[in-house]
Amino acid sequence: MADETVVNEAPAALAVEAPTPTPSPAPAPSYGGFRGRDDRAPREVDGVEKVVHINRCAKVVKGGRRFSFSALVVSGDTKGKVGWGFGKANEVSDAIKKATEASRKNRFSVHLKESTIPHEVTGAHGGGFIMLKPATAGTGIIAGGGARAVLEAAGVKDVIGKSLGSSNHANVVKATLAALGALRPADEILRARGKEIKERKAL
Secondary structure (H helix, E strand, O other): OHHHHHHHHHHHHHHHHOOOOOOOOOOHHHHHHHHHHHHHHHHHHHOEEEEEEEEEEEEEEOOEEEEEEEEEEEEEOOOOEEEEEEEEEOOHHHHHHHHHHHHHHOOEEOOOEOOEOOOOEEEEEOOEEEEEEEOOOOOOEEOOOHHHHHHHHHOOOOEEEEEOOOOOHHHHHHHHHHHHHOOOOHHHHHHHOOOOHHHHHHO
């Protein structure tokens, strides 16, 4: 009788141990669809990249239509550097990739004052005109379209913007970049006026 009880307990122990290893390999195949997100992750470390506009062009040929795409991208490190890029390709992803690489090469430094700009400035390019004014902390970016993308990529958090000309995306982006490039720090302005830097506290 004692031998029979031992034999009966052995399969029960085996039955309990059998299902334990099964759940571990099950979730592994479900992560294959996130490969694209992992490929884009390193770009966030380098800064911000924003697609402002994608244009589609159709060429009529004997067999039908051939489509090509152009992309306008703005990139920056959110710490005072910003640039723009333009790319063309037969696929949207390739056009964005070309524009992104061009925007990284065209980056330049911008003079900022904490979270806003040091003074009011106006920029123009082609038919696009934009006016930027400094704002107090907490105001946010009061601008839209390509101007907002440029300001966010440059690291400006509080500013008031107004587009005064063409609404073309490329002209608005280039006008905003021209306005940011015209910004000057207070020390440089005082030197240009022939005043010493010590007098800036009284201004």
